[in-house]
Amino acid sequence: MEPAVHTSGLGRVYKRGRKDPVVALDDLTLTIERNEIHGLLGPNGAGKTTLVKILSTVLLPSEGSARVLGHDVAAETRAVRSLVGLVLGGDRGLYDRLSARRNLLFWGALYKLDARTTRDRADALLERVGLAERADDRVERFSRGMRQRLHLARGLLHEPRVLFLDEPTSGLDPVAAGAFRRLVLDLRAEGRTFLLATHDMDEATALCDRVTLIDRGRMLLTGDTGQAGRFLGDRECVDFTHPDPALADALALLPDVTDVERQDGTAWRAHTPDRGATRRVLGWLLDRDVLTARRGEPTLEEVYLRTVGDRGMRV
Amino acid sequence: MSTVRVMWQAVLLQLALSRRNPEHALILLIAPMQTTTMLALTVTAHRPDVVANAVLAPGLIGLWVAALDYAGRIVPEDRWAGRLTSMIAAPAALGPVVAGRVAMVVLVGAAAFAESWTVAALGFGRVVTVADPALFVVAVAVTCFATVGTATLLSAVLVVSRARDVLQNSLGYPFYILGGILVPVAALPGWLHPFSRVVFLSWSAELLRDAVHGDAHGWPGSAGAVLGLGAASMAAGLWLTRHYVNRSRREGTVGFA
Numbered sequence: 001m002e003p004a005v006h007t008s009g010l011g012r013v014y015k016r017g018r019k020d021p022v023v024a025l026d027d028l029t030l031t032i033e034r035n036e037i038h039g040l041l042g043p044n045g046a047g048k049t050t051l052v053k054i055l056s057t058v059l060l061p062s063e064g065s066a067r068v069l070g071h072d073v074a075a076e077t078r079a080v081r082s083l084v085g086l087v088l089g090g091d092r093g094l095y096d097r098l099s100a101r102r103n104l105l106f107w108g109a110l111y112k113l114d115a116r117t118t119r120d121r122a123d124a125l126l127e128r129v130g131l132a133e134r135a136d137d138r139v140e141r142f143s144r145g146m147r148q149r150l151h152l153a154r155g156l157l158h159e160p161r162v163l164f165l166d167e168p169t170s171g172l173d174p175v176a177a178g179a180f181r182r183l184v185l186d187l188r189a190e191g192r193t194f195l196l197a198t199h200d201m202d203e204a205t206a207l208c209d210r211v212t213l214i215d216r217g218r219m220l221l222t223g224d225t226g227q228a229g230r231f232l233g234d235r236e237c238v239d240f241t242h243p244d245p246a247l248a249d250a251l252a253l254l255p256d257v258t259d260v261e262r263q264d265g266t267a268w269r270a271h272t273p274d275r276g277a278t279r280r281v282l283g284w285l286l287d288r289d290v291l292t293a294r295r296g297e298p299t300l301e302e303v304y305l306r307t308v309g310d311r312g313m314r315v
Numbered sequence: 316m317s318t319v320r321v322m323w324q325a326v327l328l329q330l331a332l333s334r335r336n337p338e339h340a341l342i343l344l345i346a347p348m349q350t351t352t353m354l355a356l357t358v359t360a361h362r363p364d365v366v367a368n369a370v371l372a373p374g375l376i377g378l379w380v381a382a383l384d385y386a387g388r389i390v391p392e393d394r395w396a397g398r399l400t401s402m403i404a405a406p407a408a409l410g411p412v413v414a415g416r417v418a419m420v421v422l423v424g425a426a427a428f429a430e431s432w433t434v435a436a437l438g439f440g441r442v443v444t445v446a447d448p449a450l451f452v453v454a455v456a457v458t459c460f461a462t463v464g465t466a467t468l469l470s471a472v473l474v475v476s477r478a479r480d481v482l483q484n485s486l487g488y489p490f491y492i493l494g495g496i497l498v499p500v501a502a503l504p505g506w507l508h509p510f511s512r513v514v515f516l517s518w519s520a521e522l523l524r525d526a527v528h529g530d531a532h533g534w535p536g537s538a539g540a541v542l543g544l545g546a547a548s549m550a551a552g553l554w555l556t557r558h559y560v561n562r563s564r565r566e567g568t569v570g571f572a
Contacts, residue, residue, distance in 0.1 A: 012567070050567075053567075057403075057404060057564075058403050058404050058564060058569050059567055059569065078406055081404060081406040082406050084404075086404045088397065088400065088401065093396070093397040093398055093400070093401055094398070095328070095396075097332060097336060098328070098331050102331050106324050106325075109317075109320050109321050109323075109324035109325075109407065110324075110402060110405035110407040111405055111407070112317040112320075115320070138335075154401070
């Protein structure tokens with residue numbers, strides 16, 4: 001069975017007149033299996049949106065190929081468009097002066113749905129995303145979270161099998177973001193596949209089966225989200241709590257410790273090169289009456305920061 | 316069939332947008348003033364024979380201005396508002412959306428005909444009678460169709476052009492002249508006639524004047540010319556819109572980063 005998404009040597013170059021061209025994607029080979037939620041991580045300008053646009057047929061690749069459910073995105077545009085849904089983040093992208101329902105009715109026609117089907121699905125989706133009571137209100141009166149839910153409803157109108165979400169919870173408050181994520185999990189349970197481009201590591205950790213980290217258009221790593229720590233090699237860590245910073249300073253001097261960082265208040269994390277070192281560090285800490293100590297693995301956020309964290313605000 | 320439905324939904328979309336924000340209906344404020352100016356000229360010049368021209372001209376100008384003004388804005392506004400990306404990601408073509416939205420605006424512009432008639436009757440006591448009402452209805456209908464077709468082409472041309480505003484501002488008066496709106500084509504220098512004949516407005520203006528004067532001779536040819544030019548413009552507009560979309564996908568300019 002064809003995977004949901006497969007790219008092979010995918011590249012995209014933006015020409016800029018006399019200036020040097022910008023390489024937005026470079027030789028990207030990626031497979032996303034059906035019914036998977038795949039996180040696409042990377043800093044601003046990494047190429048996440050470029051990949052989403054190519055896969056949703058809005059942008060043509062400069063080299064390589066991309067297939068969605070077996071259909072080439074450049075050669076079989078029409079087939080791909082009916083199979084995928086694109087959900088862009090942000091306040092824009094809707095007819096603000098029109099109602100949520102009116103917006104959906106228009107987009108239903110663009111997806112070639114008949115009038116009755118569009119009406120029925122619009123009503124059902126507005127109910128599902130919690131906008132039924134505001135269906136006839138102008139979108140300009142909606143909060144960002146409500147707009148985002150309407151974007152998702154629009155992306156689902158033609159019942160796509162693969163959804164591309166580009167920073168869908170950007171700017172949402174934690175409650176709205178949580179509700180959005182639950183909705184995504186519900187939709188996955190119906191058999192849909194998701195590619196989620198995001199900066200939010202908590203979101204990626206909570207939602208994604210696998211993640212791919214890209215930067216400057218190149219893939220840096222890809223794998224299971226639950227084993228994100230392995231992206232950093234054998235690197236292990238020990239989390240402990242102790243009120244005295246002097247203990248952390250002393251720990252940092254041990255040959256088994258590569259570095260110690262403060263997490264929060266009295267919480268610390270010591271990084272070790274291997275499991276044996278972890279065992280010795282745990283013993284050392286227990287001998288000094290730490291409040292708690294346990295073996296841990298680097299979080300996805302740590303992996304992200306250590307992989308691309310040297311860029312600061314550069315794009 | 317789905318293309319017709321896309322156009323129809325675009326008409327309904329534009330109707331809803333126009334109800335919320337009827338800025339393009341401003342032409343309906345301008346048309347009575349144009350009628351007043353033109354009728355005042357004909358009255359002071361003691362030319363009752365051209366009163367019908369003075370009443371028809373603001374109607375045709377209303378159609379043209381409504382179409383030209385709005386046609387150039389639809390795609391850029393959708394692009395600025397971040398809607399174009401989602402529209403292009405959908406299976407339907409963009410051209411019928413533009414055509415449907417322009418059609419709604421053209422219908423609003425067509426109300427300028429009724430306005431100029433009213434101004435002539437109430438303001439100047441000149442009731443312009445239509446000798447052949449059936450032909451008049453046909454003339455208005457084919458003119459509206461051709462205006463939609465031409466506006467679809469202009470929309471694509473203006474979007475593709477890098478000098479949209481300049482082009483848009485300069486496409487008014489030359490077409491009033493070439494279209495025989497202000498003065499009949501027969502009154503223009505002979506070398507302009509071939510250019511006039513490829514502008515549907517020149518055939519429309521003649522057809523409308525013939526309907527008012529009851530001279531139905533040769534109307535099928537005129538109506539056919541209006542329809543043919545309108546259909547050709549529509550086809551070219553749909554093709555050029557598709558070309559624009561494909562170019563944008565190639566160059567990465569569908570939306571703003």
